[in-house]
Amino acid sequence: MAIMRLWHGRVSIEKSDDYEKFMIERAAPDYGSIDGLLKTYFQRNDKEKESHFLLVTI
Template identity: 35%
Template sequence: MITRVWHGRTSLSDSDRYLQFLLTKGTEDYKKVKGNLSVRVWRKVEHDVAHFYTVTEWDSIDSIKKFAGEQFDKAVYYPEDQGTLLEFEEHVVHYESFQI
């Protein structure tokens, strides 16, 4: 199993609105791909910013490529991210994950 982790930051004032976006439209494409096993959204408020993580589990790199393309380690962004995210991290992180 492969776990894919994306990270983004918003201002605290945009945090609730962005969370709603991630819980709906911002993660729906993941769930449409065969081979996606789970989608989770994490939020951590720190001072005046909110950190967001989308943590997805996949059955293979090939399944991730169906979502992200051949350069599967690049982050995928949406028009709604413009003007909300404080920066656009270029890459995501992938981990081998093991269920016990």
């Protein structure tokens, strides 16, 4: 049986490109180094004043 973890974060729209770059270049590889990790999913959803980020790990 696998465990699914969800992480949600949000940042102002002005910071969203920098935060996405951080998530892709730093955070996702860190998660990838965890023993037993099967898959990661990453989503960005831009709204009017902020961006929402969702990271799913299995």
